[in-house]
Amino acid sequence: MAVLVIAEHSNGALAAATLNTVVAAQKIGGDIAVLVAGANVGTVAEAAAKIAGVARVLVADAAAYAHQLPENIAPLVVSIARNFTHVLAPATTSGKNYLPRVAALLDVDQVSEIVDVVSADTFKRPIYAGNAIATVQSSAPVKVITVRTTGFDAVAAEGGNASIEALGEVFDARSSAFVGEALAKSDRPELTAAKIVVSGGRGMGNGDNFKLLYALADKLGAAVGASRAAVDAGFVPNDMQVGQTGKIVAPQLYVAVGISGAIQHLAGMKDSKVIVAINKDEEAPIFQVADYGLVGDLFEVVPELEKAV
Amino acid sequence: MKVLVAVKRVVDYNVKVRVKADNSGVDLANVKMSMNPFCEIAVEEAVRLKEKGVATEIVAVSVGPTAAQEQLRTALALGADRAILVETNEELNSLAIAKALKAVVDKEQPQLVILGKQAIDSDNNQTGQMLAALTGYAQGTFASKVEVAGGQVKVTREIDGGLQTVALELPAIVTTDLRLNEPRYASLPNIMKAKKKPLDVV
Numbered sequence: 001m002a003v004l005v006i007a008e009h010s011n012g013a014l015a016a017a018t019l020n021t022v023v024a025a026q027k028i029g030g031d032i033a034v035l036v037a038g039a040n041v042g043t044v045a046e047a048a049a050k051i052a053g054v055a056r057v058l059v060a061d062a063a064a065y066a067h068q069l070p071e072n073i074a075p076l077v078v079s080i081a082r083n084f085t086h087v088l089a090p091a092t093t094s095g096k097n098y099l100p101r102v103a104a105l106l107d108v109d110q111v112s113e114i115v116d117v118v119s120a121d122t123f124k125r126p127i128y129a130g131n132a133i134a135t136v137q138s139s140a141p142v143k144v145i146t147v148r149t150t151g152f153d154a155v156a157a158e159g160g161n162a163s164i165e166a167l168g169e170v171f172d173a174r175s176s177a178f179v180g181e182a183l184a185k186s187d188r189p190e191l192t193a194a195k196i197v198v199s200g201g202r203g204m205g206n207g208d209n210f211k212l213l214y215a216l217a218d219k220l221g222a223a224v225g226a227s228r229a230a231v232d233a234g235f236v237p238n239d240m241q242v243g244q245t246g247k248i249v250a251p252q253l254y255v256a257v258g259i260s261g262a263i264q265h266l267a268g269m270k271d272s273k274v275i276v277a278i279n280k281d282e283e284a285p286i287f288q289v290a291d292y293g294l295v296g297d298l299f300e301v302v303p304e305l306e307k308a309v
Numbered sequence: 310m311k312v313l314v315a316v317k318r319v320v321d322y323n324v325k326v327r328v329k330a331d332n333s334g335v336d337l338a339n340v341k342m343s344m345n346p347f348c349e350i351a352v353e354e355a356v357r358l359k360e361k362g363v364a365t366e367i368v369a370v371s372v373g374p375t376a377a378q379e380q381l382r383t384a385l386a387l388g389a390d391r392a393i394l395v396e397t398n399e400e401l402n403s404l405a406i407a408k409a410l411k412a413v414v415d416k417e418q419p420q421l422v423i424l425g426k427q428a429i430d431s432d433n434n435q436t437g438q439m440l441a442a443l444t445g446y447a448q449g450t451f452a453s454k455v456e457v458a459g460g461q462v463k464v465t466r467e468i469d470g471g472l473q474t475v476a477l478e479l480p481a482i483v484t485t486d487l488r489l490n491e492p493r494y495a496s497l498p499n500i501m502k503a504k505k506k507p508l509d510v511v
Contacts, residue, residue, distance in 0.1 A: 093468040100438035128326045175447035175478045183471035
């Protein structure tokens with residue numbers, strides 16, 4: 001068996017999601033190769049070569065691969081995929097974007113967002129917003145899989161010594177072009193990788209009140225998330241949304257403040273180790289999944305909690 | 310230009326689903342079914358493009374059981390001009406759905422195909438990307454803004470770190486994210502009118 005892991009990276013840095021995906025690859029078994037595709041990705045390739053357990057790093061360095069446009073990345077992956085039994089990418093927005101395109105070009109089905117590897121052809125994945133777990137067996141000659149990174153630990157970023165090989169052929173479909181991007185700036189930990197997450201919902205009332213959560217989060221070294229209601233109301237940007245259609249997190253501690261706990265929100269956080277809920281409605285469904293719950297007004301409780309930390 | 314919108318019949322998003330006792334699947338007997346929420350957003354976007362004078366005709370398509378006609382009638386009531394049901398009683402995976410949609414695209418030759426980013430039952434998030442691969446069209450997934458101008462569609466996409474804008478050559482495939490728009494409700498007169506609009510079953 002040979003497993004290809006497609007690396008996630010941005011601005012010359014390898015993303016942590018790649019390390020979780022390599023662990024999923026190790027559970028499948030066989031030789032592991034990592035593909036680094038992008039523009040000016042020399043440092044990323046070197047970082048990938050140091051990942052423990054990786055045998056080979058394949059580098060496709062061309063302007064066409066900047067910004068991970070799926071029209072160009074997909075044919076590149078397809079061109080080498082037949083040499084592998086498995087092709088894995090993290091279930092980030094870019095992995096979800098290009099990998100189904102790869103699968104269709106290979107004429108195979110994709111297995112999305114696996115949370116466990118049962119065997120080399122059998123995987124577990126959540127369906128219905130995480131309310132059921134499906135065990136699926138794939139008979140495809142090349143198994144194309146996205147990996148939910150919270151389902152797997154991260155492999156050590158150091159200790160490996162993989163060979164680096166350049167891929168010469170450049171695929172440029174020219175049917176799409178990058179125009180620009182607006183990235184949210186934050187010096188707090190990344191939401192999906194944070195050990196502690198503090199999230200606010202509609203109960204926060206307005207965007208200004210999120211300052212209460214930022215203050216608490218900074219003391220805890222936590223990332224700040226939000227429910228869809230808080231995002232839709234314009235309190236915070238949408239990249240902070242936790243849930244079925246936002247980010248999936250599984251931190252050690254998840255603090256839900258002013259969040260009722262709709263099915264779609266729980267889908268994004270119920271694998272957290274310890275869940276704390278602060279809500280003034282004692283009937284709120286969030287209390288059914290919370291390990292510790294506090295019925296009270298968040299505007300009194302959160303500042304008190306912050307002082308106590 | 311012609312716009313094709315794909316819709317899926319799924320368990321209503323408010324239903325708390327139960328796994329069958331024999332673990333063979335989810336119990337869907339007598340459960341309320343609806344149009345997938347992301348598909349509603351896709352229909353709404355097509356209707357808005359028509360209201361702006363960009364789209365001339367909206368064709369709603371579904372691949373599914375006979376009962377999916379209900380969801381197509383909903384799309385017609387919201388503003389689609391006609392509907393096509395590719396009838397099947399089997400539960401198809403994303404690739405098979407994408408192939409069925411490809412056949413419809415070949416016949417209808419739309420300039421833009423709008424799908425939801427994922428169905429809330431299988432949570433796959435694949436069909437739009439796969440259809441783009443099969444047709445060879447460019448794809449704008451997780452769209453929060455769509456502008457059509459000069460043979461191109463400019464799509465603002467929701468990505469992990471924020472927003473990204475790409476320009477795609479038409480014809481193209483777009484999949485909708487939550488914040489693309491706020492879907493309207495079908496009015497009673499429009500629901501009545503939708504019963505007279507054409508719905509082909511193939």
